[in-house]
Amino acid sequence: MTTRRLTALTPEQAPGRAREVLTDIVERHGSVGEMVSTMAHSPALLDGYLSLSRAMKRVKIPRALSEKLSLAVQEWIGCGTCREAHVSAGRAAGLSDTDIALARQGTSTDPREAALIGLALKVLAEPGSLSDDDVAEVRAHGWSDRVIAEVVGVVTLNLLTGAFNLLAGIQPEKEEEKEEPTPGE
Numbered sequence: 001m002t003t004r005r006l007t008a009l010t011p012e013q014a015p016g017r018a019r020e021v022l023t024d025i026v027e028r029h030g031s032v033g034e035m036v037s038t039m040a041h042s043p044a045l046l047d048g049y050l051s052l053s054r055a056m057k058r059v060k061i062p063r064a065l066s067e068k069l070s071l072a073v074q075e076w077i078g079c080g081t082c083r084e085a086h087v088s089a090g091r092a093a094g095l096s097d098t099d100i101a102l103a104r105q106g107t108s109t110d111p112r113e114a115a116l117i118g119l120a121l122k123v124l125a126e127p128g129s130l131s132d133d134d135v136a137e138v139r140a141h142g143w144s145d146r147v148i149a150e151v152v153g154v155v156t157l158n159l160l161t162g163a164f165n166l167l168a169g170i171q172p173e174k175e176e177e178k179e180e181p182t183p184g185e
Contacts, residue, residue, distance in 0.1 A: 005167065006041060049164075061147055064095055
């Protein structure tokens, strides 16, 4: 079982601007998710996350492909909470179990998508090694400069949420291992 390292805050407990933000979210949606209420410890982080999250909803990357990128990145980062959320969102966007499994492995049956997923993983894991060839490869698959640039935003948002959840200890509960009964009991 993962121990929560940072506590979730209620709007009343949140400092400064975070109090206003959480209150607004509760008024509009009825509740606040655990990650957002935990981010409220830092009003700057909370504002930054919400702004980036809203902005990334306007990308030109198709929703299903954006979920594939997110799955590949979250698999690499190791955030189970984010991975579960993107599996669910991927299914809602029409991804099959095979699509999800391949994305988690950093690829796709579609060579165009595989090239973009590969770029996303390189942006995450080794940005200092990005080269003209990397950009030329995704362009050769027909991706625009806008989509190429937006990959960095998708990766950044996933790194922010995954790293935060891991740091805060916000991870899915593991099923307790069931003990096998001893013969004769």
